[in-house]
Amino acid sequence: DAKTTQPPSMDCAEGxxxxxxxNHSTISGNEYVYWYRQIHSQGxxxxxxxxxxxxxxxxxxxxxxxxxxxxxLILPHATLRDTAVYYCIVRVDSNQAGTALIFGKxxxxxxxx
Amino acid sequence: GAVVSQHPSRVIxxxxxxxxxxxxxxxxxxxxxxxxxQFPKQSLMLMATSNEGSKATYEQGVEKDKFLINHASLxxxxxxxxxxxxxxxxxxxxxxxxxxxxxxxxxxxxxxxVL
Numbered sequence: 146d147a148k149t150t151q152p153p154s155m156d157c158a159e160g161x162x163x164x165x166x167x168n169h170s171t172i173s174g175n176e177y178v179y180w181y182r183q184i185h186s187q188g189x190x191x192x193x194x195x196x197x198x199x200x201x202x203x204x205x206x207x208x209x210x211x212x213x214x215x216x217x218l219i220l221p222h223a224t225l226r227d228t229a230v231y232y233c234i235v236r237v238d239s240n241q242a243g244t245a246l247i248f249g250k251x252x253x254x255x256x257x258x
Numbered sequence: 259g260a261v262v263s264q265h266p267s268r269v270i271x272x273x274x275x276x277x278x279x280x281x282x283x284x285x286x287x288x289x290x291x292x293x294x295x296q297f298p299k300q301s302l303m304l305m306a307t308s309n310e311g312s313k314a315t316y317e318q319g320v321e322k323d324k325f326l327i328n329h330a331s332l333x334x335x336x337x338x339x340x341x342x343x344x345x346x347x348x349x350x351x352x353x354x355x356x357x358x359x360x361x362x363x364x365x366x367x368x369x370x371x372v373l
Contacts, residue, residue, distance in 0.1 A: 177360075188262075188351050188364035189302070232301075238360045245292045246353070246362050248302040 149233045151252045157227075159258045163220040167233030170214040177238050178209060179246065180218045182229040189232065189248075192218065223256045230254075260286045262354050264365035271342055272373055279337045279368045281352030287332035288354035292362065293325075296349040308335055342372040 150168040157163040169178065179194040193200055193207045195216075200207045206219040220227055232251040236244060261284040271277050281291060290309050294302040306322075308314035308329040316322045326338040335354075339346055351367045 181364075183302075186349070186367070186369070188264075188353075188366045190364070191361055245304050245307055247304060248294075250301050 149235055149249055151231075151233055151249065153250065154253045154255070157220075157223045157254060157256050159225060159256055160222055163223040163227065163254055163256070165218040165220075165231050165233075165252050165254065166215065167218070168215045169233070169235045172213050172235050173237070175237055176235045178207065178213075178216050179234040179236060180205070180207065181232045181234065181246070181248075182227075183232070183251070184226075184229045192231075223254075225256050225258065228254060228256045260284075260354075260356070260361075260363045262288075262352065262363045262365040264350075264352055264368050266368060267366065268369045268371075270371045270373065273343055274341055276338055276340045277342055277370060279339075279350055279352075279370075281335045281337070281354065281365055283333045283354045283356070283363070286354075286356045286359075286363075288335070289332065289357045290355045291329055291335040292353045292355075293327060293335075293337050294351045294353065296351060296367075302351060305337075339370065342370070344372045346370065347372045 177196050180192040181189040183189045193205050195207045209216045230251040230253050232248050263282045265280045293305045296302045305320045306314045306316045308327050310329050310332050314327040329335040349367050353362045353364045355362050
């Protein structure tokens with residue numbers, strides 16, 4: 146699976162949009178971009194994933210560049226409860242068994258009032 | 259989304275004893291379960307992958323005789339830390355994936371402290 150690069154930390158004011166970048170310049174054509182987050186002392190939580198089109202759900206939006214070498218996770222109105230470590234993971238989607246998510250160091254997002 | 263539970267949420271044990279951690283998928287059948295370990299201020303490290311009814315596949319550097327994994331049913335996997343030592347103290351997290359699904363759903367984690 147392709148490697149990802151994320152900034153170690155970011156700050157965001159409550160109510161503002163949080164834009165978390167991720168570089169995945171070696172991504173292959175059949176690899177998806179996944180985003181998870183981990184609030185302190187909890188298990189990771191799925192946020193969103195995409196292949197090449199931009200995606201949006203109730204939690205966030207995912208913007209993937211046309212060359213797919215980078216992406217941005219957008220939390221439109223960050224709240225204090227969004228303070229967490231955010232992981233960008235690239236993985237081949239497969240219905241076969243195996244293919245665990247491999248976590249990098251992620252970005253620690255701190256939302257303050 | 260699908261729910262994965264872990265039990266216990268916290269356990270403290272003496273050095274040399276064995277500890278069993280359970281991971282259950284509550285509303286779906288998990289054909290594959292994954293076990294991760296997370297040390298303070300570090301990321302999750304994959305320990306092993308287990309498919310229902312077959313032996314687990316361990317990552318390099320993870321001792322299979324020390325970390326026994328059983329995945330006997332489609333809703334339950336167990337991780338037993340045998341002869342635990344203080345260096346095994348960590349946050350253990352399981353995750354499950356259903357047949358034909360690509361998402362992994364994570365449990366809340368188990369905090370193990372070995373004295």
